[in-house]
Amino acid sequence: MQEKWLKNCLTQTLTIIIIPMLSPIYVAILLIISILLIVLLSSKYKFNTFYVLFFVAILVGLAAQFSGEEVIKHLKAGFGHTLEKIGLLIILGTTLGVILDKTNATLSIANYILKKTGEKNAGIAITLIGFMIGLPIFCDSGFIVLSGLLSSLVKKVKNSQVFFTICLAGSLYAVHCLVPPHPGITAAVGLMNVDLGQTMLLGTLFSVPCAMVAYFWGKILSKRTSDVVVENPSEEVFFVESQLPNPFISFLPIIVPILLISLKSLVSIDHSATDSTFKGLINFMGEPIVALIVGILFSLSLFKKMEKKMLNDLLENAIEKAGPILAIIAIGGAFGEIIKMLDLGKVFGSTLTQYNVGLLIPFLLTVIFKTAQGSSTVAIISAASIIFPLLTSLGLSTSWDTQMALMAMGAGSMMISHANDAYFWVVSRFGNLSTDVALRTYTIMTVLMGLVGFISVSIVHYFWHP
Secondary structure, eight states: OHHHHHHHHHHHHHHHHHSSTTOHHHHHHHHHHHHHHHHIIIIISOOOHHHHHHHHHHHHHHHTTOOHHHHHHHHHHHHHHHHHHHHHHHHHHHHHHHHHHHTTHHHHHHHHHHHHHOGGGHHHHHHHHHHHHHTTSOHHHHHHHHHHHHHHHHHHSTTOHHHHHHHHHHHHHHHHHHSTTSHHHHHHHHHHTOOHHHHHHHHHHHHHHHHHHHHHHHHHHHHHSOOOOOSSOOOOOOOOGGGSOOHHHHHHHHHHHHHHHHHHHHHHHOOSOOOHHHHHHHHHHTSHHHHHHHHHHHHHTTOSSOOHHHHHHHHHHHHHHHHHHHHHHHHHHHHHHHHHHTOHHHHHHHHHTTSOOTTHHHHHHHHHHHHHHOOHHHHHHHHHHHHGGGTTTTTOOSHHHHHHHHHHHHHHTTTTOOTTOHHHHHHHHHTTOOHHHHIIIIIHHHHHHHHHHHHHHHHHHHHOOO
């Protein structure tokens, strides 16, 4: 009798939740469980992120009562389409960054900017250096490369440990989260079908106030915080200026691709009659893959002596570095393809249209992912997979709305960086900050940067409707 009663209760419960299939309650529960699984397995239990996303994607598809064949088919399609869209961009962007690092072009740029601003304005110089170097180089690599320069400056300027560390860490972080070809934002461009050139321009624009936050926050901290006790001081890196590549030549591999991609975006906006041959050439040269190849060709002039073995080693190093990133991004695209099967726009559309939340949901969802599992790349890819089908229901129906939603997610991927983020430990260790000081300074900075980034995006979205 008791077993019969229990069976009836379970049947009624399942009927309420699952029938009709993919009801808002059931899908909401499914999404919450998938988010919790990703966070717990990758962050708390330290399972490999690739396999976490892989198995969670399959579980979501099967739990939604799609056939195993359908799930695998969509999983492979999402994986392949993501690599098709941004695979070459990631490899080429990583290659450019590795060459600039190994040829000391980054140090040449840093030294040039520092000379122009002077030691008195060293904080501004460090912020500019981080911003420029951060465009082609990942934030963690950039910080490690420039840590020697940071150490040198700290010894020259009293009570500057926290100030300079925050300026450098924040400016590198701003462009890493908002500007392609960095992996997270680049993958999200593909997932949300927006223009890459426009994203580069807007990402650079919105990363400026975020970098300014880092500078002013560092300035405030320098007045509040006495010089930090350095537990494991890094060795000061000395370099002879004559041994560094020419600053102008060092800038070219960064500036030229940006100009080419930007020019293509500007030409595409101008619908007036133009010579088709010229426009075709600009469109070809401004294609991000071609523009990055041009940047790499310019970077080859930085070698004092070109040796085939050395060049091959560098290229192989770049591909090895890009491999794990590509795997994470591609499986994130596969996860997004499974999420599309749930048809979130149809499921939640009528509910969300009652509330004028706009960009807030994309921002907050990315914040949750970032804070919980640590990776900005995983955060924005996961959020984009969930948000893209919901854009119309959120009142974000135009291509401009989609672009702004992406920028809001980029801002969300900044916060909150703490002990589960690899970059937190890079900043802490190479910036010679104790863990508690890093939490009180760097972590709070990421919160301020994310909020200012989101406010900036919201203001532009509200007042500008191209």
